[in-house]
Amino acid sequence: MTASNAASSAPVDPTSTAAWEALEAHDLELTGSLREWFDADPDRAERFSLEAADLHVDLSKNLITPETMELLQRLAREVGVEQRRDAMFAGEHINTTEDRAVLHTALRRPVGTPDALVVDGQEIDRDVQATLRRVYDFANAVRSGQWTGVTGKPIRTVVNIGIGGSDLGPVMVYEALRPLAQDGLEARFISNIDPTDVYATTEDLDPETTLVIVASKTFTTLETLTNARLVRQWLLSGLRENAALTPEQEREAVAKHFVAVSTALDKVEAFGIDPDNAFGFWDWVGGRYSVDSAIGTVLAVVLGPEVFEELLSGFHAMDEHFRTAPAEANVPLLMGLINVWNVNFLEAETHAVLPYSQYLHRFPAYLQQLTMESNGKSVRWDGSTAATETGEVFWGEPGTNGQHAFYQLIHQGTRIVPADFIAFATPNHALADGDQDVHELFLANFFAQTKALAFGKSAEEVRAEGTEGPLVAAREFSGDRPTTSIMAPKLTPSVLGQLIALYEHITFVQGVVWGINSFDQWGVELGKQLAKDLGAAVAGDDAAIGSEDSSTASLIRYYRSHRES
Numbered sequence: 001m002t003a004s005n006a007a008s009s010a011p012v013d014p015t016s017t018a019a020w021e022a023l024e025a026h027d028l029e030l031t032g033s034l035r036e037w038f039d040a041d042p043d044r045a046e047r048f049s050l051e052a053a054d055l056h057v058d059l060s061k062n063l064i065t066p067e068t069m070e071l072l073q074r075l076a077r078e079v080g081v082e083q084r085r086d087a088m089f090a091g092e093h094i095n096t097t098e099d100r101a102v103l104h105t106a107l108r109r110p111v112g113t114p115d116a117l118v119v120d121g122q123e124i125d126r127d128v129q130a131t132l133r134r135v136y137d138f139a140n141a142v143r144s145g146q147w148t149g150v151t152g153k154p155i156r157t158v159v160n161i162g163i164g165g166s167d168l169g170p171v172m173v174y175e176a177l178r179p180l181a182q183d184g185l186e187a188r189f190i191s192n193i194d195p196t197d198v199y200a201t202t203e204d205l206d207p208e209t210t211l212v213i214v215a216s217k218t219f220t221t222l223e224t225l226t227n228a229r230l231v232r233q234w235l236l237s238g239l240r241e242n243a244a245l246t247p248e249q250e251r252e253a254v255a256k257h258f259v260a261v262s263t264a265l266d267k268v269e270a271f272g273i274d275p276d277n278a279f280g281f282w283d284w285v286g287g288r289y290s291v292d293s294a295i296g297t298v299l300a301v302v303l304g305p306e307v308f309e310e311l312l313s314g315f316h317a318m319d320e321h322f323r324t325a326p327a328e329a330n331v332p333l334l335m336g337l338i339n340v341w342n343v344n345f346l347e348a349e350t351h352a353v354l355p356y357s358q359y360l361h362r363f364p365a366y367l368q369q370l371t372m373e374s375n376g377k378s379v380r381w382d383g384s385t386a387a388t389e390t391g392e393v394f395w396g397e398p399g400t401n402g403q404h405a406f407y408q409l410i411h412q413g414t415r416i417v418p419a420d421f422i423a424f425a426t427p428n429h430a431l432a433d434g435d436q437d438v439h440e441l442f443l444a445n446f447f448a449q450t451k452a453l454a455f456g457k458s459a460e461e462v463r464a465e466g467t468e469g470p471l472v473a474a475r476e477f478s479g480d481r482p483t484t485s486i487m488a489p490k491l492t493p494s495v496l497g498q499l500i501a502l503y504e505h506i507t508f509v510q511g512v513v514w515g516i517n518s519f520d521q522w523g524v525e526l527g528k529q530l531a532k533d534l535g536a537a538v539a540g541d542d543a544a545i546g547s548e549d550s551s552t553a554s555l556i557r558y559y560r561s562h563r564e565s
Helices: 003-008 018-029 034-040 066-079 081-090 104-108 124-144 168-176 195-202 222-243 247-257 265-271 294-302 305-324 331-344 363-375 407-412 438-455 459-464 493-514 522-533 542-546 550-562
Strands: 049-052 055-058 157-161 186-190 210-215 258-261 350-355 393-395 419-424 483-488
Touching: 018 066, 034 438, 049 331, 055 331, 055 493, 066 081, 066 331, 066 493, 081 305, 081 493, 104 124, 104 305, 104 493, 124 294, 124 305, 157 222, 157 294, 168 186, 168 294, 168 363, 168 493, 186 195, 186 294, 195 222, 210 222, 210 247, 210 294, 222 247, 222 522, 247 258, 258 265, 258 294, 294 305, 305 331, 305 493, 331 493, 350 363, 363 393, 363 493, 407 438, 419 438, 438 483, 483 493, 542 550
Parallel strands: 157 186, 157 210, 210 258, 350 393, 350 419, 419 483
Antiparallel strands: 049 055, 055 483
């Protein structure tokens, strides 16, 4: 099957393949435990440890054997994962329901990459680099003080207004790389239409030194445009109070304090933003895959173009690994296949991501959109019903906080919760508690948790410590709780880009096995449309309220009767 054929062909039902049948038999026949497997194979850790760019990935504590991995790779071949991967990189329209290419990987192709990418008549590399140059020129103008607010003061705070992929990615990256922000320049983010979000984000800001980025490709997103109007009111009100602006200066103020990430230039201009200060991206970039596009303008401004370029280089390094590494050494491929094994054969329903880095505290939230919006579907890309369970509920918090919260369920609960542990050899801030290197104490917890989850604690070991009676069972740990450990030398912009791209490609692999189009999100649309339709009822239109179902009508009446003016 060629890449082009892979883009247009019907998905292969994985349950109809010989590999799936063999995996079912293998699952029934699999015996032993992680403790026994490690004892029997001294080279197990080395056998199942791989390198991808700067990432060291240890798969050995998953519930897999060499035969498991051989069968999973066979499954990937039989459903055409590699062909569909190649079709994606080539710009084929693998987003079937929207008839679009899927080219987030093109956003991070370096200047001068051989074999220029031309898709649907568009010179992709040229357009991507032209947009990046505009974003970087703007970022440098703000960072140098050349770009000022309407009263001539330099920008001190950049407020990014977006939602979904226009928010989660920029927030996560900013939090992860916050130490690299330029002194005297910070980013803030508004996404929720709850007015509390706008109020709390802006209440202590100086409108004279605030720049606002409105991120909405179509410039029609309800939450984003509502929040943008609220912030515009706040800004103009504050400037009137502080600077006594004339009406002409007020019009100029919007142009000096607002820019857009959008392709709808007419709507941008109607809002008051100069279209020359609008940075666009393309329909082959999905929102949850867009942080490395112009959506990252806030990052280029606050962290700097050099940091953004390093982030892109990390993305590209993982792209190249996924595109070129052989199956047996291809980390995103193997991790995606292990996730399929966990979901479809071990019946896991959730997946924890546990970064041992406080700077990655928003990474699990980012992955929730990436994975669940991509693969949370019950139909395949040809409209047929999925033949297997699909998707996983992704969740997590940084260690060691999670250890004192939900790790109890992962260790001793009745559900299997596969978990990815992420850590870095060198801390961002090396601190000592007396003679104790605190980062080493931190990593001791990282190593201990995966060891405990894998090997547990037997009743005999509990009794050997002097415990008897009912307490023995309470202190026993079954082990065989699957984990993957991901380590890197340090959390740098490049390593962060590698981590993000790793999970993008893991998600892709799972989607192909399940026959899912991982690049649309029709499930997001229904609630948004109903919210618009309910506007009249919520505002108090009795006829509109009466046309709703009894529960919705009752809830609206409760709201109307209890709302304080």
